[in-house]
Amino acid sequence: MIRLTLDGEALVLPEGTSVAAALAASGDDHARSDLAxxxxxxxxxxxxxxxxRVCIDGRRRLACQTLIREGMEVxxxx
Amino acid sequence: xxxAGIVGAxxxxxxxxxxxxxxxxxxxxxxxxxxxxGHLVSLDGSAAELALCSDSxxxxxxxxxxxxxxxxxxxxxxxxxxxNEDDLATADDKRAALAMAGIGSELITPTRLAALEPLLRPxxxxxxxxxxxxxxYAPRVADWLLECVGITLERAQVTALEDQQVRLADGRxxxxxxxxxxxxxxxxxxxxxxxxxxxxxxxLVTDRYPGRVSHQLVELxxxxxxxxxxxxxxxxxxxxxxxxxxLIGSTRQFDTLDPRVEPALLARMLERARGYLPALGAINAIxxxxxxxxxxxxxxxxxxxxxxxxxxxxxxxxxxxxxxxxPSTAALIRAGVLGEHPPLDPSPYRFERFRASAPADGQR
Numbered sequence: 001m002i003r004l005t006l007d008g009e010a011l012v013l014p015e016g017t018s019v020a021a022a023l024a025a026s027g028d029d030h031a032r033s034d035l036a037x038x039x040x041x042x043x044x045x046x047x048x049x050x051x052x053r054v055c056i057d058g059r060r061r062l063a064c065q066t067l068i069r070e071g072m073e074v075x076x077x078x
Numbered sequence: 079x080x081x082a083g084i085v086g087a088x089x090x091x092x093x094x095x096x097x098x099x100x101x102x103x104x105x106x107x108x109x110x111x112x113x114x115x116g117h118l119v120s121l122d123g124s125a126a127e128l129a130l131c132s133d134s135x136x137x138x139x140x141x142x143x144x145x146x147x148x149x150x151x152x153x154x155x156x157x158x159x160x161x162n163e164d165d166l167a168t169a170d171d172k173r174a175a176l177a178m179a180g181i182g183s184e185l186i187t188p189t190r191l192a193a194l195e196p197l198l199r200p201x202x203x204x205x206x207x208x209x210x211x212x213x214x215y216a217p218r219v220a221d222w223l224l225e226c227v228g229i230t231l232e233r234a235q236v237t238a239l240e241d242q243q244v245r246l247a248d249g250r251x252x253x254x255x256x257x258x259x260x261x262x263x264x265x266x267x268x269x270x271x272x273x274x275x276x277x278x279x280x281x282l283v284t285d286r287y288p289g290r291v292s293h294q295l296v297e298l299x300x301x302x303x304x305x306x307x308x309x310x311x312x313x314x315x316x317x318x319x320x321x322x323x324x325l326i327g328s329t330r331q332f333d334t335l336d337p338r339v340e341p342a343l344l345a346r347m348l349e350r351a352r353g354y355l356p357a358l359g360a361i362n363a364i365x366x367x368x369x370x371x372x373x374x375x376x377x378x379x380x381x382x383x384x385x386x387x388x389x390x391x392x393x394x395x396x397x398x399x400x401x402x403x404x405p406s407t408a409a410l411i412r413a414g415v416l417g418e419h420p421p422l423d424p425s426p427y428r429f430e431r432f433r434a435s436a437p438a439d440g441q442r
Contacts, residue, residue, distance in 0.1 A: 035286075035321055050364040053285055060285050060362035077285075 004072040019063035019074055020045065020052050031063050032077040053077055079103070079258050080236050080244065080268070083111035084404045085393050086260035087220035092408035093258075094228030096416055101252065102224060103244065105235035108337070110262055110400055111216045113369025115281065115317060115325055117294060118212040118402050119156055122175040123305045126378055126426030130403045132179040133422050135210060137405035142212075146222050150215035150320045157186075157195065157293045158206040158300075159314070159354060165298040169206040172298075176208065183208040197290055197357045206298075213294060213317050216401045236261075239268045242389045256415050260393040262372040262400075272380070273432045274395045277373045278331040280344050282366040284358075288322030295354065300328070304398060305377050308332055310343065314350045324361070326351050328398075330371075339366050373397040374432075381410050381427035391415065392429055 001012050006026050013022055020042040023029045030039035031052040042052035045064045052063035055075040063074075079090045082104035090100045118138050122128040138151075145151045160166045166185070173183050184207050191198060191205045224231050238245040243253040259265050266272050295316045303313035315327040329347050344366055352358045374380060374395040384390040391414065393407050410427065413420040425431075 050285075053362065053364070059360065 002068050002070050002072075004068050004070070004074060006074045007076055013068060015068075017068050019054060019056065019061070019066045019068055019072075022068050022074065023052075023054075023063055030076060037078075079260060080239075081109075081260035081262060081264070081394075082220060082224060082231060083109050083260065083262060084216045084220045084223075084401050085111075085262070085396060085407055086258070087223040088404035088408035089258050089260055089393050089411045090229050091223040091226050092405075092412040093256075093415065094226050096412055098228065098256075098415075100229045101254070102229060102231045103234050103236055103246070103252070104231065105247075105264070106233055107235075107264060108369070109264070110369055110371055110396075111220055113279075113281070113367065114216060114371075114398065114401060115315070115327055116150075116214050116216040116401050117315075117317065118214065119294070119296070119399075120176055120179070120181050120208055120211060121301060121304065121399060121402075122172060122179075123301060123377055124426075126423075127399075128175060128179045129422055130379075130406050130427070131399070132181055133409070134403045134406035135181070135212075137409065138212065138214075138402075139210070141405065145214070145219060148215065149219040149222060151212060151219075152214070152320055153210070153212040154318065155207060155209040155293050156211040157191070157295050158208070158298050159191075159198070159295060160203040160205055160298055162203055166203050168298050169204070172301075173206055181208065181210060195291060195293060195295065197355050198295070199354060199356050202354075207293075211294060213319070214401070215319075236268060239387075239390070241387070254389070256389050256391060258391045258393055258411060258415075262394055262396075263370055265372075265392075265394045269384075272392075272394070273375050274372045274380075275332065276335055276370040277397065278329070278334050278336075278368055278370055279327065279398070280329040280339060280347055280366065280368050282326045282344065282348065282363050283319075284324040284326070285362040285364050286322035287324065287361055290322075290357070291316065291318040291324060291355070293318075297350075297354065303328070303330060306330065307375070312343070312346050312350050314354050316351060316355065323364075324358070326358070335370070337368050337370075339368055371397040376431070378427055379403065379407060380429050380432075381407050382414055382424055382429060385430050385433060 047065045079102040235247040297314040300313040303311040317325045379396040
């Protein structure tokens, strides 16, 4: 099992899980907010739509194209 | 009015405000207004180019308080970046030229530059700061200009220009005392002999990173790239959009109408941008696309009456400056159509300038 944090909350999930799946597993699948503050969530799941932009260890990444790693820090972007 | 881009919309708006009944016909094809950067910038490739920019920027400033928030008008100013002493000399020439046109600007030191834009790489020689330059979101502004009493917008494709009427793809004909052709590159399909060709450009936009950059940043070599008559060129141009996204350009290519993004050229453009702004290497791009500028041989737009066709007016060929110069284009068209005194000398923009030289060189 892999341990990571999502907005500071600890999550423990199986190896091979994508960050997008980790968002869903947390119970709140939103990845970021639009300019009006409305939540946006993973949509295409294949790296095209750019809806699932999150901050991973300080860098913007696509949640659907990134696998979780031990100690990873994921933050939803605002 | 054929064409609802920023130029057609501005002309329609000006003519409607003058009391004319304006029907705008637009096919909804991909066009420069929706692809471009939306910069309002003073270029001085020639006295006529600068005169048009200067007059037009003043018109944009006057219009700014009326624009909707979604038009995203923002007077961010431009920093023309100098890499060396030669660039500084170019910057000073530009300062003098802008001053002649009534546009204030100042040379700033490397220290001041670093304070204004901390993400720029160290070692630049300084910059020319033009505070009156701005940016806006041209597709929305064009739509807003068309929401004016006296204008009707029709989504239809014009397939032929006839005497004081146009034929539409569905077979209908629409007649008008005055027809303005403001269809950019598409105009070539409606009128033979227009000296316009496509210059392809790439743009890339990043995720939102608010507060990182505040001015429009342009390398001083941009003018040379923008005015080059052939070949492929890349010049650094970056805007911080009001959303916090960074919009990065620019490339210029002739002899292609292929809209695909070309990774090798996009990479060259981004390497150039990173050379000025190293922090770009660590941020996330979300989209890249291309567009085509409608360029004339001398880099100036064609604005004015067609010399032979009754009732036909031309407002096209604005290349990369259509957003900047749309309001003055519209003012020239309005003055011409109504027989009023023009706001600036219209002769450098007339179509006849290409006709006059044709017999002399015997080429066309």
